[in-house]
């Protein structure tokens with residue numbers, strides 16, 4: 001009989017104990033510690049031996065039940081285990097519902113940086129059930145909004161307006177409002193991925209805020225969450241956009257205001273600038289002394305520019 005291995009983290013295993021035991025027939029649970037630190041090759045190795053002990057075979061299926069961390073680990077494991085097994089992604093955070101569960105990218109972090117090892121491997125299905133957001137801490141709703149706002153800035157002014165007007169409802173986790181945002185983000189991301197699945201060009205637009213955001217995450221030793229780091233990264237990258245005159249100041253102020261409204265600009269423990277500068281050098285999109293960056297031209301659109309390391313480092317003060 002076909003087996004299902006459900007990969008989840010220890011927070012979710014506690015909250016959804018009963019639900020997880022009934023999710024799939026003939027299933028077993030593999031629990032990893034919650035948090036970015038679990039996105040490592042060590043976890044992949046541990047999970048591999050758990051699967052082997054259960055005689056998990058090529059005809060069996062992995063299920064990711066969790067946020068972006070669990071999705072990234074499970075996707076990578078699925079692409080590697082016995083050279084590829086099917087996997088199903090059930091995202092449980094707003095961030096994973098809006099962004100991480102779609103598009104097939106996965107990865108783990110190494111000493112050298114974020115997502116240094118990874119593949120592009122599509123899930124068999126992505127099952128989005130906003131009911132799981134009921135147990136999600138408010139802080140994680142805010143982190144998810146960072147990626148949703150990112151999508152709005154690069155592609156959809158209407159969604160940006162909608163988010164501005166519905167802040168209270170979002171923070172109250174009103175399900176219909178969140179569903180609208182999740183649906184629209186899914187449409188935007190799918191369209192971008194369909195045009196450049198292998199991430200060779202136009203898909204880089206999704207990386208807006210991430211060159212500096214990833215460096216912030218790493219420099220903080222992953223104490224700053226991905227969503228918040230992306231919001232901070234967007235703040236810095238917008239400063240580059242202002243210096244390059246790609247966008248007007250009034251637009252940048254509006255973006256900064258929306259991040260303030262979701263407490264995504266609150267002071268964070270000081271990140272070492274030295275580490276931050278070093279992190280930029282590890283960016284996957286770097287070519288010699290320039291990085292291909294998408295910068296906004298107005299709310300709802302962005303364009304690619306080759307930005308020198310010097311111009312990036314100028315804003316990191």
Ligand SMILES: NC(=O)c1ccc[n+]([C@@H]2O[C@H](COP(=O)([O-])OP(=O)(O)OC[C@H]3O[C@@H](n4cnc5c(N)ncnc54)[C@H](O)[C@@H]3O)[C@@H](O)[C@H]2O)c1
Nearest residue numbers: 011034067068069070092093095096100105132135136226
């Ligand atoms: N593959 C991609 O395309 C892609 C895109 C964006 C982000 N990411 C990655 O996603 C990761 C961030 O994902 P995340 O923000 O979902 O973080 P996460 O997976 O660490 O989850 C955040 C926290 O919420 C808890 N949690 C999750 N669901 C819950 C629920 N329903 N109820 C209660 N608690 C719950 C988790 O235990 C964890 O403590 C980063 O590693 C980032 O690099 C990947």
Ligand SMILES: [Zn+2]
Nearest residue numbers: 147210226230
């Ligand atoms: Zn991201």
